Amino acid sequence: MRIFDPHIHMTSRTTDDYERMAAAGVRAVVEPAFWLGQPRTSAGSFADYFDSLVGWEPFRAAQFGIRHHATIALNPKEANDPRCREALDLVPRYLDKDSVVAVGEIGYDAMTREEDEAFVVQLKLAVEHELPALVHTPHRDKARGVRRTLAVVAESGIAPGRVVVDHLNEVTVGAVHDSGCWMGFSIYPDTKMSPSRMVEILRTHGLERMLINSAADWGRSDPLLTRRTGEAMLAAGFGDDDVDRVLWRNPVEFFGQSGRLDLTEAATGEVSFQGSSILRGGS
């Protein structure tokens, strides 16, 4: 089973996770820029974070044969903090980087006026930089948030096929399906979505434009739930080709629209001179 996790926050994960992911078949990931649990208080913090997403983290992933890409944006939650708004000015520069395959995560957290502004500005950046957009949907008041998200996307002029609306569930999938946008599902240990519920959604809505991610981060989450979902699909009667489509070909098709997806075998030796400080136990 080859797996492309289209949404995972590796910055918050350990090398044990990278090892287990590689063993489970994960060969490529996209790490969206998001908040870090601890609020940031200056644009400089974002610059260092963005640097890490296009510098250190891809290097770390490569040690385990995993190809790492990123999406860059000022996230909705921190768009509300005036101290962080200057980070918006940094975003265009990072959208030019080779491994940046979308603008994201953008969208709504609490659906404020500040979030509206940041969302609209960054959808425009996606169009200007010819990149897809990864849109987060709120955990509170989600159904209304998704409707408002789809209205803003339609208004922006970006093609719906270049947008993924993420963290969907049984209640919100239908509207996004009808919009022509891609549908993202975060499989979590308790909340959001489980492998068995995901299988039911695939039965009902089909495999087209479906993206399955672990969204693993600094909270209780599991980077192997993509694999568990593939296994649940097989147990429910889906074929190997169906699993490959959802867990590999779909994310390749979606992020491939950036023209920047590079899935050249991430050969460990290529970047690490026969092993790095990470594999050797640190310097």
Add this chain to the structure above:
Amino acid sequence: MDPGTLRTALKDSPGDGWLTAGVERVGDDPPSITRLFAAAGRHCGRAALPHVPGWTGDQAARALLLLALPAADLRRYIGDLYRHGDAGEKLAVLKALPLLPIGADAAPLLHDAVRTNDTRLVAAALGPYARHLDQAAWRQAVLKCVFMGIPLSVVHGLTERADDELAAMTAALRDEREAAGRRLPPDALPLLRQST
């Protein structure tokens, strides 16, 4: 390495026309280098150049873009492009340093690079421009290569610059390794020879 060799090596690249236009544009409009520098790999490729050992297409293109900057702007732009560069851009800046008329001004970039844990950046910091690293920093960087398993062939002028102090530091690392049942990489053993 010289700019002519790098330019010739890119003549057959699909990015040849893009590079010619880019070099011209940077000369006329220096700020345009920011976006061109980031995009170089997508036009000129990131594979190793067959006739230029140690250089890739994007590194060669980026070096030629830097050489197109007006000399007065060079210091400012290399600092900025390194600071906001992804790993590939940082690497390209480091590799280009010996070709640029900047004296010792870019030495702080080497200090930054050898502080990282990215083996590619540490290795690139120890090229010919490392003559501008003071001896203490240079020794630490060489020893870090041994520690990280970076082949010492990346260190420019190693034999000429290695001194007794580096030999003593290497011997101490050897003792620690042996206490732990580990060995030094074979290419580090010659560093011990100056130690008595």
